[in-house]
Amino acid sequence: MTTTTRDVAKPCVIFGGAGFIGTNLAARVANSGRKVRVVDNLARPTSAFNAAWLRETYPTEIEILRGDVRDPQLVEDAVADAGAVVHLAAQVAVATSLVDPRHDLDVNLIGTFNVLEALRGRDVPLVFASTNQVYGALHGVPLKEGARRWEPTSDLVRLRGVSEFAPLQFSSPYGCSKGAADQYVLDHARCFGMPNVVLRMSCIYGPHQFGNEDQGWVSHFTIAALAGDPLTIHGDGKQVRDVLYVDDVVDACLEAITEARVLSGRAFNIGGSPRHTSSLLELVESLETICGRNLEVRFEPARTGDQRFYVSDTHAFEAATGWAPRIPVTTGVRALADWVTAHHPRLAPNRRQSWPKQSQPRWAPS
Numbered sequence: 001m002t003t004t005t006r007d008v009a010k011p012c013v014i015f016g017g018a019g020f021i022g023t024n025l026a027a028r029v030a031n032s033g034r035k036v037r038v039v040d041n042l043a044r045p046t047s048a049f050n051a052a053w054l055r056e057t058y059p060t061e062i063e064i065l066r067g068d069v070r071d072p073q074l075v076e077d078a079v080a081d082a083g084a085v086v087h088l089a090a091q092v093a094v095a096t097s098l099v100d101p102r103h104d105l106d107v108n109l110i111g112t113f114n115v116l117e118a119l120r121g122r123d124v125p126l127v128f129a130s131t132n133q134v135y136g137a138l139h140g141v142p143l144k145e146g147a148r149r150w151e152p153t154s155d156l157v158r159l160r161g162v163s164e165f166a167p168l169q170f171s172s173p174y175g176c177s178k179g180a181a182d183q184y185v186l187d188h189a190r191c192f193g194m195p196n197v198v199l200r201m202s203c204i205y206g207p208h209q210f211g212n213e214d215q216g217w218v219s220h221f222t223i224a225a226l227a228g229d230p231l232t233i234h235g236d237g238k239q240v241r242d243v244l245y246v247d248d249v250v251d252a253c254l255e256a257i258t259e260a261r262v263l264s265g266r267a268f269n270i271g272g273s274p275r276h277t278s279s280l281l282e283l284v285e286s287l288e289t290i291c292g293r294n295l296e297v298r299f300e301p302a303r304t305g306d307q308r309f310y311v312s313d314t315h316a317f318e319a320a321t322g323w324a325p326r327i328p329v330t331t332g333v334r335a336l337a338d339w340v341t342a343h344h345p346r347l348a349p350n351r352r353q354s355w356p357k358q359s360q361p362r363w364a365p366s
């Protein structure tokens, strides 16, 4: 059984709904005529900007609740009348997780457990945003070095990407907390019959993203390039990722909600797939075209645990739902650049007044 009209009459609750993916998802759900409840503690200063934009744009369709997923009572109240739940709230940076692993554990694992327990015994579709980091550094995938990118020596991996059959290998506190949460979500589906779906996301980019050195590299590079800052690359810049435009990930979340009762208890890799990939050096070239000038690039030593190659094999989700990543990298990066130019306070200073006074964002100096 897929989503029912009874589900749709009830609000879609989005934990972390003022974040990058959450804002795009909330806007799309509201545009479809469904009520949305965003629950976010605005831990990221930039989320206050997104929340203000959602409030202005959807004054009646979207309710915004400032709250923390670590608070079990708040979570229970937030989902009391939910028709669907998407759990995106998280501490999202590996580097931050190394500085304060307990905070990372509390938000990412205990917060997710609170969501699961609030929904246990109910028949409410739950979509959880997991990460490709659950597969670790993928040392078992032999690579060859090209002029601008690393490539797998195996044609199978090059043409299909990394599937859900890759062994789990949690690494870094962030990898452990997200990986443990991923397993809890699947296990609650098995033990309690909950309609839970896990989406293991690769690199997502697009409007409403405020990337920094630690998370969201496509957005970080785009903002820095347009602002005239030098770009810092850790390692040789040949690291390859599949990159997925946010509209495509929103489509995936909506498919997962609709089909949650069929897909229950399964985890899917979601990303650009081998059709939409970029190395860091290749992104720099795209940005040089967009900016119409050469960019200053500085090289720093590689970061520990950085995957040289990660591309998602998305066949399982495509076969299960008909979803496919649609937006080419050049189109998506240009759309992101247009949004940054029009809305980012460093590029569009006349927009500054729409930043909430108490939560001015801290700009990564880059």
Ligand SMILES: NC(=O)c1ccc[n+]([C@@H]2O[C@H](COP(=O)([O-])OP(=O)(O)OC[C@H]3O[C@@H](n4cnc5c(N)ncnc54)[C@H](O)[C@@H]3O)[C@@H](O)[C@H]2O)c1
Binding pocket: 015, 016, 017, 018, 019, 020, 021, 022, 039, 040, 041, 042, 043, 044, 047, 067, 068, 069, 070, 087, 088, 089, 090, 091, 092, 107, 111, 129, 130, 131, 132, 178, 200, 201, 202, 203, 204, 205, 216
């Ligand atoms: N963006 C990506 O490339 C990517 C890749 C893999 C996985 N993911 C996962 O997708 C989800 C969303 O990512 P995003 O890029 O939109 O990140 P984001 O940081 O923009 O959004 C996360 C939101 O969660 C909120 N939040 C943090 N702690 C909270 C708490 N204790 N209680 C309530 N809200 C809290 C933040 O304020 C923020 O608005 C995360 O779970 C992330 O791990 C994202």
